[in-house]
Amino acid sequence: EIQLQESGPGLVKPSQSLSLTCSVTGYTITSGYDWSWIRKFPGNKMEWMGYISYSGSTNYNPSLKSRISITRDTSKNQFFLQLNSVTTEDTATYYCARPHQGVMDAWGQGASVTVSS
């Protein structure tokens, strides 16, 4: 059974970079599928941020394109989110997920990140 688990700092200062790791077990991320980051803001709005494919190509939400980077470490079966120049509006719960033909069929438990000085 596939499992995804987010990890990273829970507090980030404004203007700094937010970095999160998604560790995947039960499936090799280079075998198939895309690997996504999604966030849920206070107030419940959800935003798809982007993905890295099994081949390493990326696709980002244009609303974030200048600030976001999704990379991976295939030796550790992990993929990463980096979001630059954060503001308080980036405070959210961040989820990693596996989209299969656009359907998010597996999710991590989520990592709460607060942007505050």
Next chain:
Amino acid sequence: DIVLTQSPVLAVSLGQRATISCRASQSVSISSINLMHWYQQKPGQQPKLLIYRASNLASGIPARFSGSGSGTDFTLTIDPVQADDIAAYYCQQSRESPFTFGSGTKLEIK
């Protein structure tokens, strides 16, 4: 971006039918494939896939959940509603990138 609109709250009695709607700002269907999906999220938990491509029940989901619709109008039905169904329900489209989510419907018990 495709905007998905959901009513914020729906209150139903236990044992009754709940009908949750999602309206898209443009069609999310390609030929006969309806690229709308539904998720349930309980407090403190991650979202869980309920229905994919409008009407297909995800693995392990009880048959009292069902989905329908095409084009721009979609419905998630829970019949009968049980206490364990208290949660927020989100629709999501994969017709085009960026994938977008509805704002969620919170199911409450009358």
